Amino acid sequence: MKTDKLLQIASKFEIPDEIKSVGSLGEGFINDTFIVRTVGDAPDYILQRKNKSIFPDVPGMMENIRKVTSHIRNRVREAGGDEMREVMTVVPAKDGKLYYEDEDGEFWAVTVFIPDTIAYDRADSEELARKGGQGIGRFQEMLSDFNEPLAETIKGFHNIRHRFSQWDESLARDAAGRKSSLATEIGWIESRRQKMLDFWKLVEDGVIPTRVTHNDTKINNILFDKNGEVLCAIDLDTVMASPALNDFGDAIRSYTNTGAEDDTDLGKVEMSLPMFEAYTDGYLSERAKSLEETEIEWLAFSALYITYEQVLRFLMDYIDGDKYYKIKNPEHNLQRTHAQYKLLCSMESQYEKMQGAVKKLAEKYLER
Ligand code: GN1
Ligand code: MG
Numbered sequence: 001m002k003t004d005k006l007l008q009i010a011s012k013f014e015i016p017d018e019i020k021s022v023g024s025l026g027e028g029f030i031n032d033t034f035i036v037r038t039v040g041d042a043p044d045y046i047l048q049r050k051n052k053s054i055f056p057d058v059p060g061m062m063e064n065i066r067k068v069t070s071h072i073r074n075r076v077r078e079a080g081g082d083e084m085r086e087v088m089t090v091v092p093a094k095d096g097k098l099y100y101e102d103e104d105g106e107f108w109a110v111t112v113f114i115p116d117t118i119a120y121d122r123a124d125s126e127e128l129a130r131k132g133g134q135g136i137g138r139f140q141e142m143l144s145d146f147n148e149p150l151a152e153t154i155k156g157f158h159n160i161r162h163r164f165s166q167w168d169e170s171l172a173r174d175a176a177g178r179k180s181s182l183a184t185e186i187g188w189i190e191s192r193r194q195k196m197l198d199f200w201k202l203v204e205d206g207v208i209p210t211r212v213t214h215n216d217t218k219i220n221n222i223l224f225d226k227n228g229e230v231l232c233a234i235d236l237d238t239v240m241a242s243p244a245l246n247d248f249g250d251a252i253r254s255y256t257n258t259g260a261e262d263d264t265d266l267g268k269v270e271m272s273l274p275m276f277e278a279y280t281d282g283y284l285s286e287r288a289k290s291l292e293e294t295e296i297e298w299l300a301f302s303a304l305y306i307t308y309e310q311v312l313r314f315l316m317d318y319i320d321g322d323k324y325y326k327i328k329n330p331e332h333n334l335q336r337t338h339a340q341y342k343l344l345c346s347m348e349s350q351y352e353k354m355q356g357a358v359k360k361l362a363e364k365y366l367e368r
Contacts, residue, residue, distance in 0.1 A: 001032070003021075003022055006047065007019060007022055009108050010022060012093050012094060013045075013091050013093050013110045014091055014092055014093070014094055015036065015038065015091065015110070017039060017040070017042035017043075018038060018039045019037070019038055019039075020037045020039050021037045022035070022037070023035055023037070025046070026119075028235075028326075029325045029326050030054055030237075030325075030326070031048045031049060031051050031237070033046060033047075033048050034046070034047040035047070036110070043084075043115075044113040044115070045091060045110050045112060045113050046111045046112075046113050047109075048110075048111075049106055049107070050099070050107045050109060050237070052107055053323075054154065054324065055107075055237060057151055057153065058099055058107035058109070059097070060151030060153065061151065062090065062098035062109055063098065063151065064150045064151055064153060064236075064240065065088070065090055065098075065236045065237070066098055067146075067150065068146065068150075068212070068236060068239050069088050069090060069236070071142070071148075072086075072139075072142050072143070073089075075142040076142075085231050085232070087232050088111050088112070088114075088232060088234055089111060089112040090109070090110070090111055091112060114232070116225065116226055117223040117225060117226075118223070118224045118226065119219075119221075119224070119234075120220060120222075120224065122254075122257075123219055123254075123256075123275060123279075126275060126277075127228065127278070128228065128255075129255045129256070129279040130281055130282035131229065131282060132219060132251060132255055132282065133251070133255075133278070133279040133283035133285075134230060134282040134283070134286055135222050135230030136217050136222070136233065136247050137283045137284070137285065137286025137287040138230070138286050139214060139233045139247075140211065140244055140290075141287060143212045143213075146212050150212065150240045153237060153238055153239075157215055157238060157240070157242070158242055158243075158309065159200065159203075160199075160309060160312075161200055161204075163312055163313070164197070167189065167312060170316045170319050171319065174319065175320050176319065176320065176322075178319055178321075179319060182315070182318075185334075185341070186315075188311065189308075189311065189312050189315065196305060196308055196309075199298065202294070207294055208243050208294055209243065209244075209295070210242060211241070211243065211244045212239065212240070212241060212242075213240070213241075213242045213243070213244055213246060213247045214233055214236065214238065215239065215246060215247065215250070216235055216237070216238045217233070217247045218251070218254040218261075219251070219255055220254075221233060221234055221235040222234070243295070243302075244287070244291065245295060245299060245301075246302060246306060248280075248283060248302050249302030249304075249306030249307070250306045252271075252279060252280075252303035252306075253303060253307045253310060253340075255275055255279045256271045256279065257270075257271065257343055258270045258271075258272050259339065259342075259343075260339070261336060261339060261340065262332065262335050262336045262339050264335050264339075266338060269339050269342040269343050270342075270343070270346045271303075271343060271346040271347045273350055273354070276350075276357060277357045277361070280299070280357055280358055281361050284296075284361045284362055284365050288361075288365035289365065289366065296358060299358045300351065300355045300357075300358050303347055304347050304348060304351065307340055307343055307344045308344055310340045311337055311340045311344055314336040314337040315333070315334075318333035
């Protein structure tokens with residue numbers, strides 16, 4: 001993307017300081033992210049082109065983010081925290097909207113860049129996993145009294161019944177002609193279909209409550225400070241109503257993986273039980289008293305659920321001809337499928353131990 005064009009887009013936002021440069025940042029799978037550097041000591045900014053084929057209602061999404069960040073900002077202020085570092089700050093466009101739509105119909109948004117932070121791609125210590133769990137626990141806790149309506153930014157995002165309807169259509173279309181070579185992988189999905197639907201039924205029936213959650217809690221969506229403390233959750237595009245369990249499960253999917261999300265060396269991919277225990281410890285230290293008993297009962301299962309969903313989503317995108325996730329090679333979505341399936345199997349084989357750890361840690365914080 002041309003610098004001139006990026007500078008022109010940045011100039012549409014309420015950035016009071018003189019802009020020095022705009023450069024690419026990070027490796028998100030969905031949006032395109034840039035950093036806007038300003039002169040002197042003034043803050044820098046994050047400029048994002050939101051992926052409108054994935055987010056059909058960017059104005060609604062930005063309104064969600066505004067509501068949630070202003071709620072969290074109040075909580076941070078009440079607690080005497082630093083409201084420019086412990087929550088994201090949305091910068092509106094000069095016309096007052098929370099986004100700018102360019103002449104090509106692309107949607108852009110700006111937030112304040114928080115300096116001196118670390119975003120990890122992988123958890124390298126139990127301490128980090130514990131802090132990460134506390135961070136998401138605190139995020140959920142701060143939103144526990146949030147009661148404004150939120151737009152559903154992606155329909156049925158963690159709803160496996162909805163995912164299966166997409167999956168069935170995708171298989172019927174076989175858009176890239178890849179289905180016939182994927183009998184084994186498709187079997188992985190089908191053999192667990194009923195079990196996953198049975199779990200989701202508990203959500204549909206209200207046995208497991210729906211709350212306001214982040215929905216994309218992989219480790220690099222949390223900012224840590226230089227002392228190893230969690231500052232805030234970023235990438236709030238998917239903040240919406242969902243079971244709290246999904247944030248836990250998605251975090252476990254990334255914090256506990258001893259390999260990479262797309263590792264081609266499957267021997268490296270396992271779920272680390274000590275990392276599971278550490279994350280769960282951090283999470284429950286913040287949330288044990290607020291969660292319902294059924295949520296605690298299904299906490300360990302949520303890791304299997306979200307990892308399974310991720311296998312399905314990567315495989316479905318491969319079958320669709322790679323339309324959703326950015327890929328680095330033609331087989332990337334299949335590699336991701338295999339690596340996430342290996343992780344799922346590792347979780348399944350340790351499931352009883354995971355349940356035992358949750359029970360023990362919940363008792364610790366509930367002093368039962
Ligand atoms: C995407 O945007 P990013 O890279 O944080 C995806 C998540 C997946 C994740 C897999 C909106 O997250 O749901 O779990 O990739 N986000 C969306 O790494 O689909
Ligand atoms: Mg992200």
